[in-house]
Structure formats: structure tokens, C-alpha cells
Amino acid sequence: KMAAVMQRVGRCAGWSCRVSPHAAPKQGRRTFFFRSNPEVLYQASTEFNQVSVVEIPASYQVKELAGARILLLDGSGNIHSIWRPGPVKPTKSYWDMLATLPGISPPGTLGILGLGAGTLARMVAHYHPGRHMAGWELDPAVIMAGRMHMGMAELESAGLLQAHAGDALSASATIPGGMSCIAVDIFSQGALPEIMIRPDTWRAIKDKLAPVPGARIMANLGQAASGPVPGRPSRPEAYTTLRALDAMLEVFGEGQVSILELVNMEDGDGSPENANCIAVTGSPEGLQQKWEASLPADLQYLKKNEPWRVFAWPKLSF
Numbered sequence: 001k002m003a004a005v006m007q008r009v010g011r012c013a014g015w016s017c018r019v020s021p022h023a024a025p026k027q028g029r030r031t032f033f034f035r036s037n038p039e040v041l042y043q044a045s046t047e048f049n050q051v052s053v054v055e056i057p058a059s060y061q062v063k064e065l066a067g068a069r070i071l072l073l074d075g076s077g078n079i080h081s082i083w084r085p086g087p088v089k090p091t092k093s094y095w096d097m098l099a100t101l102p103g104i105s106p107p108g109t110l111g112i113l114g115l116g117a118g119t120l121a122r123m124v125a126h127y128h129p130g131r132h133m134a135g136w137e138l139d140p141a142v143i144m145a146g147r148m149h150m151g152m153a154e155l156e157s158a159g160l161l162q163a164h165a166g167d168a169l170s171a172s173a174t175i176p177g178g179m180s181c182i183a184v185d186i187f188s189q190g191a192l193p194e195i196m197i198r199p200d201t202w203r204a205i206k207d208k209l210a211p212v213p214g215a216r217i218m219a220n221l222g223q224a225a226s227g228p229v230p231g232r233p234s235r236p237e238a239y240t241t242l243r244a245l246d247a248m249l250e251v252f253g254e255g256q257v258s259i260l261e262l263v264n265m266e267d268g269d270g271s272p273e274n275a276n277c278i279a280v281t282g283s284p285e286g287l288q289q290k291w292e293a294s295l296p297a298d299l300q301y302l303k304k305n306e307p308w309r310v311f312a313w314p315k316l317s318f
Helices: 002-007 094-098 119-127 140-149 152-157 199-206 236-252 287-294 297-304
Strands: 008-010 031-033 039-045 050-055 069-072 079-083 110-113 133-137 161-165 181-184 216-223 257-263 275-281
Touching: 039 140, 050 140, 069 140, 079 119, 079 140, 094 119, 094 216, 094 257, 094 275, 094 297, 110 119, 119 133, 119 152, 133 140, 140 152, 140 161, 152 161, 199 236, 216 236, 236 257, 236 275
Parallel strands: 110 133, 110 181, 133 161, 181 216
Antiparallel strands: 008 031, 039 050, 050 069, 069 079, 216 275, 257 275
16 A cells, blocks of 8 residues: 555645545546655554655655655545745645635634644744644644654744644634634545535534634635536536535625635646635625735735636526
């Protein structure tokens, strides 16, 4: 099994973290191969995952992955966390977008539902110095991997991150007074779990927010769900994304859910990856302008994506 893990890593569009015990059927993902085996730094077999941290050779053709340490958890082959030595740099994947959430949210604690080994937390600590974070990850072995090999211990020692082992969707996954913003990155076996398409799930997440004006939730929903666009085929995962958006719309109300299709990093031959759907709650008024104004210098590339737009079902006339 480890030989297969060492040779195969999932496409960046499927990067995600399993944090909930509510599983979903495995979805297919294209894969690519290393020319040489990465070094295995950590392995653990738990009731939830086959946890592995591997270090990719510095000569690897994708610059965002060259020399990086990555977290692998399941048979999907997807990358669940990434860490690179030295200063924090863009991942050219959805973590970059989630790291912009504090810039459009009021002061207070950022909740991370889907902490993984701490990729997002490390980026937020870099781009938003002093922002306190509380994160939840289902598998204690994943938190241990993050502490030992992916920089999480430094964030905890600095008092910036409280890492909790447990179900991110449980009622206990919160802090007194609530959180001013919440990043949601909950996947299982490379797919959005069925629990994420239920309105009661999003209602429970909404209840974790602090009662302050402008409090927001930003979620990675996986495969972008543009719908049947001529010349652009839809993937099966897109329908799950649409159902999750529908559930969010029911909970947050019309005009209170905006989406952006994020084009992920490119592979070695320059062909673009599939887009992720990123959703954010709250008023859309001035959202694009405020978001652009808050972007750090090395995340300015995110403006190349199509702008935020309000999610709504088309009104049909007969």
C-alpha cells in the first residue's frame, strides 16, 4: 500500500481534509506520477485514516510541490495538507482563497472546520498576523503529524492556534461567544460528504458564528458547479456541489451566498486543473471590492478568477 502512496498523488482540485465521520462514496480522480519516490516521514493507521506524511523531491516538476511535505489520508490519493520550509508562499490551490477570509471579516477568532495538518492556519498566521484560530480535525494522528512535521506546533506555541481532535460538525466544536469567521473544508474519500448537502448541517455551522455584524463562513465545496455551459462538460461531483449550495441558500437566505470558481494550480505541462467552488456567506454588497483591497501582494493573482457572484437558481418562465 505504501508503494502506491509514494507513487501517486491526487490532482490539486481534490485537495481536502477529512474531519467528519460521515463518509461519502469515493469519487474518481485523475493522478500523476513521481519520477522518483518521496521520503516517508510519518505513518499511522487509525480507525479513520491511513495517515502518511511524505516529502517530495526538490526536483519535482510542479514548483508548488517541489520539496514540500504533504499529508495523505485515504485511497483517493488526494493531498490533504501541504507544508514547505521557509517563508509561507501561495499554494496555488484553494487554501490561498480560504486564507483571504479574515480580510473580509470582523476581528475575532477564525474557526477552521477541517484543520488537517495546519496548512490554512499557517497561511493565516502569515497573512493576518495576530489573528487567533481554533481548528478541529477528526483524527488525532493527523494533528500529531502536523505538530511533528508540518509546523503546527509552532503556531500552538505562539498562542495563535488551538487545535482540537474531534468531529468538526459536533455541537462542541465551538468557543465561548462564537467565532467571527469560519472556514469549512470537510471532505471524505476525495468527495464532499452527504452530510454537507443537508440544511441542518449548515444551520449548525451558522450557530457557531459570533453574533457580530459581518460574521461570515467561507467553504470549499469541491468541484465547481457552473451548470451545463456549452462546450464545458459537467462532472458528477458538480451536482453534489449544487446540492450543498442549495442547502446553504435555504439556511442563509436569498442573496446571502456568493460563489467564486477558483482555478487551481497548473501541473508540469501547463494544462489548467479543474476549478473549485468557493462559497461565502453574508451580504454581497461591496464584497468584491473589499476582498480585492484586502489581498496580500502575493495573493493578488486570485483576482484573475471570475469575480464573486451571488448564487441563485434561475427563474423559469413558461
